Amino acid sequence: MANASAVRLLGQENYERLRSSRVLLVGAGGIGCELLKNLVLMGFGEIHIVDLDIIDLSNLNRQFLFRQRDIKQAKATTAARAIEHVSNSKLVAHQANIMDVNQFPLAWFSQFSIFFNALDNLEARRYVNQMAQYLRKPLLESGTAGFDGYIQPIIPGATECFDCTTKETPKTFPVCTIRSTPSQPIHCIVWAKNFLFSQLFASSGSMSADEDLGTDNVEEIERIRQETNELHELQELIRSGDKTRIRDVFEKVFVKDIEKLLAIEELWKAREKPTPLYNFKFDEKINKNLNTVWTIQEQVNAFVLATEKLMQRLSSEKQIEFDKDDPDTLLFVAAAANIRASVFKLPLKSVFDIKQIAGGIIPAIATTNAIIAGLSSLASLRVLNLLKNQPKANPTELNMAFTAKASNMSNNRYLSNPQLGPPNPRCPVCSIARGVLTLSQNDLDTMRLSELVGAVQEKYSYSGEVSVLDKSTQRLLADFDFEDLLNKTLAEVKVARGTILLISDEQDSEESIRAPVELYIEQGEPEGINLPDIEVPLIKPAVVEPDETNSEEGVSMPGEIILDEDDKNPKKRHLDDASETPAKKALKTEEEHVVILD
Amino acid sequence: MAAQARMRSAKVLLINLGGLGTEIAKNLVLSGVGFLSLVDNHDVSEGDLSTQFFLSKDEIGTKRLDSAISRIQDMNPRVTLTVDTEDFRQKPDSFYGQFDLIIATDVSTEEAIRVNQLTRKFNVPFFLCGLNGLSGFIFVDLIRFDATDEKLKSSVKTPLGALSQNREVVEVTEYLNEEQSEVYERIVTRNAYKPFEQVLKEGTLKGKLTKRQVKRLTNAVPLTFALFSYRDGYAAVTRHDLEQRATDACVQLGLPSENLKQEYVEQFSQQAGLEFAPVSAVIGGTVAQDVINILGKKQSPLNNFIVLDGISLDMHIFEL
Numbered sequence: 001m002a003n004a005s006a007v008r009l010l011g012q013e014n015y016e017r018l019r020s021s022r023v024l025l026v027g028a029g030g031i032g033c034e035l036l037k038n039l040v041l042m043g044f045g046e047i048h049i050v051d052l053d054i055i056d057l058s059n060l061n062r063q064f065l066f067r068q069r070d071i072k073q074a075k076a077t078t079a080a081r082a083i084e085h086v087s088n089s090k091l092v093a094h095q096a097n098i099m100d101v102n103q104f105p106l107a108w109f110s111q112f113s114i115f116f117n118a119l120d121n122l123e124a125r126r127y128v129n130q131m132a133q134y135l136r137k138p139l140l141e142s143g144t145a146g147f148d149g150y151i152q153p154i155i156p157g158a159t160e161c162f163d164c165t166t167k168e169t170p171k172t173f174p175v176c177t178i179r180s181t182p183s184q185p186i187h188c189i190v191w192a193k194n195f196l197f198s199q200l201f202a203s204s205g206s207m208s209a210d211e212d213l214g215t216d217n218v219e220e221i222e223r224i225r226q227e228t229n230e231l232h233e234l235q236e237l238i239r240s241g242d243k244t245r246i247r248d249v250f251e252k253v254f255v256k257d258i259e260k261l262l263a264i265e266e267l268w269k270a271r272e273k274p275t276p277l278y279n280f281k282f283d284e285k286i287n288k289n290l291n292t293v294w295t296i297q298e299q300v301n302a303f304v305l306a307t308e309k310l311m312q313r314l315s316s317e318k319q320i321e322f323d324k325d326d327p328d329t330l331l332f333v334a335a336a337a338n339i340r341a342s343v344f345k346l347p348l349k350s351v352f353d354i355k356q357i358a359g360g361i362i363p364a365i366a367t368t369n370a371i372i373a374g375l376s377s378l379a380s381l382r383v384l385n386l387l388k389n390q391p392k393a394n395p396t397e398l399n400m401a402f403t404a405k406a407s408n409m410s411n412n413r414y415l416s417n418p419q420l421g422p423p424n425p426r427c428p429v430c431s432i433a434r435g436v437l438t439l440s441q442n443d444l445d446t447m448r449l450s451e452l453v454g455a456v457q458e459k460y461s462y463s464g465e466v467s468v469l470d471k472s473t474q475r476l477l478a479d480f481d482f483e484d485l486l487n488k489t490l491a492e493v494k495v496a497r498g499t500i501l502l503i504s505d506e507q508d509s510e511e512s513i514r515a516p517v518e519l520y521i522e523q524g525e526p527e528g529i530n531l532p533d534i535e536v537p538l539i540k541p542a543v544v545e546p547d548e549t550n551s552e553e554g555v556s557m558p559g560e561i562i563l564d565e566d567d568k569n570p571k572k573r574h575l576d577d578a579s580e581t582p583a584k585k586a587l588k589t590e591e592e593h594v595v596i597l598d
Numbered sequence: 599m600a601a602q603a604r605m606r607s608a609k610v611l612l613i614n615l616g617g618l619g620t621e622i623a624k625n626l627v628l629s630g631v632g633f634l635s636l637v638d639n640h641d642v643s644e645g646d647l648s649t650q651f652f653l654s655k656d657e658i659g660t661k662r663l664d665s666a667i668s669r670i671q672d673m674n675p676r677v678t679l680t681v682d683t684e685d686f687r688q689k690p691d692s693f694y695g696q697f698d699l700i701i702a703t704d705v706s707t708e709e710a711i712r713v714n715q716l717t718r719k720f721n722v723p724f725f726l727c728g729l730n731g732l733s734g735f736i737f738v739d740l741i742r743f744d745a746t747d748e749k750l751k752s753s754v755k756t757p758l759g760a761l762s763q764n765r766e767v768v769e770v771t772e773y774l775n776e777e778q779s780e781v782y783e784r785i786v787t788r789n790a791y792k793p794f795e796q797v798l799k800e801g802t803l804k805g806k807l808t809k810r811q812v813k814r815l816t817n818a819v820p821l822t823f824a825l826f827s828y829r830d831g832y833a834a835v836t837r838h839d840l841e842q843r844a845t846d847a848c849v850q851l852g853l854p855s856e857n858l859k860q861e862y863v864e865q866f867s868q869q870a871g872l873e874f875a876p877v878s879a880v881i882g883g884t885v886a887q888d889v890i891n892i893l894g895k896k897q898s899p900l901n902n903f904i905v906l907d908g909i910s911l912d913m914h915i916f917e918l
Contacts, residue, residue, distance in 0.1 A: 005731075042874075042875055371880050390909060405915060412915050414913040414914070
């Protein structure tokens with residue numbers, strides 16, 4: 001069944017190319033769900049969806065492929081199943097981490113014509129960007145934060161890559177940190193506001209007994225029922241209006257749920273265990289000073305007081321939304337966050353501080369995700385040169401796009417659409433010569449780091465000392481004053497399939513040094529060590545300023561690099577400052593405490 | 599939150615559930631609009647399956663709305679949905695008076711003018727949007743709308759008075775933020791709108807754009823305008839005729855007609871009215887975002903005409 005509109009837009013020949021294209025979608029969250037729908041409707045031949053996450057209650061109001069019955073299911077597989085009914089594409093879902101080199105070695109990425117990033121974290125974005133650079137495959141990068149969003153096509157070798165400019169993406173927290181293992185007060189505030197409060201007061205979501213659960217597995221149905229029952233048990237208590245039941249709510253949230261978490265022992269191997277709030281009591285002592293940190297008993301009393309008021313209000317208001325300027329909702333969130341913080345042995349905060357932080361939490365906006373995903377899929381057609389009537393575009397004639405009106409940056413532009421810039425010659429990622437080095441297991445087990453370094457020095461004509469950095473873990477393996485690991489085997493220094501080694505000239509020369517080279521370690525059965533034939537030019541060394549924070553190789557590293565071996569002598573190098581880019585602006589927000597929930 | 603409460607009590611009418619209507623319905627239902635009425639009398643066709651995701655292959659020939667409704671409701675049980683499979687053109691005038699906001703998709707120019715006349719009569723905000731292949735447009739008529747924006751006060755006070763043809767600052771109040779440390783301004787901007795018919799007749803960009811903006815303006819703008827002149831649909835569109843009309847549109851809009859490029863004329867003549875999923879997503883997302891904004895009575899709304907060029911991703915807002 002041909003897709004009539006795609007045929008008219010692309011022409012028959014390009015449509016056939018689209019049908020035979022295999023594409024990779026990384027992320028099945030807010031942008032990912034929308035993007036998957038678009039790619040399916042456009043008619044791409046085969047779409048692989050990779051996401052490690054499972055569906056959380058808080059996803060449902062914007063990730064439109066997910067329903068309440070899907071909670072705790074894998075995002076990737078659920079999304080694929082949910083769009084199947086209109087799909088003529090082969091859909092392949094992977095519940096996995098895109099950075100897992102055993103499941104997704106470099107060679108696996110090479111089967112795709114294009115990668116779509118629909119990610120919520122910097123690390124994975126950088127990783128896919130790097131894979132795109134190794135394979136010279138186009139990447140469509142995208143991101144949203146509240147009403148701000150951007151898309152950026154990346155054509156390796158021809159346009160700016162993701163790391164050509166310093167990125168300042170807002171903090172995001174994984175769901176499990178919020179729900180199970182908070183380690184900062186803000187995690188407790190996010191939990192209180194976006195999970196506990198919204199579950200108790202903001203959602204109704206009744207589930208009827210005969211709802212289609214999408215499975216026939218008896219055990220599975222039982223599990224979903226239990227999950228759903230637990231969800232609604234608390235709501236029922238709240239909605240009963242019976243104030244004597246607040247004790248039950250309190251006990252469930254701050255004692256029983258914590259006990260359940262404690263039972264999962266592996267969570268606490270490297271973390272301090274929480275202590276359930278046993279023997280709690282309610283009394284009348286209410287602290288009214290919003291600028292001081294209250295005692296735990298005052299928090300407990302405030303929780304009871306706020307819950308009573310909100311229960312009362314529910315009888316006339318169908319549901320209540322959190323609003324930092326609504327004192328009942330604020331008091332509830334502040335008290336709940338502080339009690340949880342105390343259970344997890346974290347510092348408590350004043351109501352006023354919590355008001356600031358909770359007000360700065362930027363919710364993900366469904367429409368922004370929809371617009372950005374639309375632009376991303378649209379832009380891919382030009383990147384892949386699939387449009388009829390359009391001559392093949394020079395990569396730097398392609399456009400990126402970011403929200404302008406919604407970001408309060410313009411009154412007469414809904415989007416800004418600058419053309420793509422050329423690669424930054426000082427980019428820590430794409431300016432570096434790179435290649436793949438295939439080694440056998442035997443090589444890894446027996447070859448010493450010094451042998452590999454020697455071979456590299458000879459092959460690429462490094463005349464003096466070099467440093468070796470494991471980019472995957474940011475560990476320094478060797479440099480001029482750190483030679484402890486040179487006699488160890490590659491396996492001993494944890495070089496394995498998927499390791500990326502960055503070799504840099506450490507020669508102290510003012511004239512010229514050899515450019516750095518990056519090697520992706522692939523595992524196979526080669527004959528001997530065949531370092532890739534790549535040209536590694538001589539470059540002028542960067543002027544080393546007295547300030548130690550400047551990078552030494554003439555290229556800056558993304559983030560900090562910390563010397564391994566028990567961090568005895570932390571050696572840090574910092575980011576260069578780069579000029580403000582549209583993408584950066586699009587993601588920049590005024591508040592200091594910024595949390596994006598996705 | 600007052601804005602949330604207004605959202606939940608709002609009654610919205612969405613005309614036609616094509617690709618664009620589907621995107622708008624999805625976004626409004628997810629956002630928790632209170633009442634959404636859908637009117638669409640079409641049957642599911644094979645073409646629908648490449649633009650819509652609430653339908654499925656085995657439903658060809660059934661009413662689009664009947665097929666889609668359970669999947670729409672499934673996204674958010676709290677929204678009250680009303681389904682109407684009659685032809686919206688057969689509805690009595692009074693039908694349009696019962697809504698707080700009306701969105702028309704996939705309608706001809708003639709139909710858009712009529713619905714807009716009725717939204718004016720009943721004082722109801724109106725959105726019109728449509729797709730032309732890789733391009734899409736939005737027209738907005740809120741009649742009159744006072745938007746409130748808040749911002750940190752700069753060294754000079756925001757002056758009262760006209761900002762542009764359709765926008766005027768009518769009130770500025772200063773207030774201190776919570777820490778009592780900084781002065782903010784609450785700015786009320788009055789947005790005036792014109793009916794669609796008047797914009798088609800008189801709308802112009804003369805004097806509103808810089809030379810550079812005129813030079814770089816996408817051909818999608820005069821071509822979208824030219825397509826409006828086919829009052830009853832696009833059956834009569836030919837490349838030559840469209841080029842003529844685009845030249846006329848350039849004259850009215852105050853744009854140099856020599857900037858019209860052959861490949862754009864070709865593209866629009868072949869893709870008039872054609873729906874395409876990614877463009878639906880962008881236009882449908884933009885309309886829904888502004889509808890949600892207006893129902894919550896928050897920031898400055900769109901005023902009043904937007905065109906997306908799906909090739910360059912240019913998306914300007916014009917006051918016509």
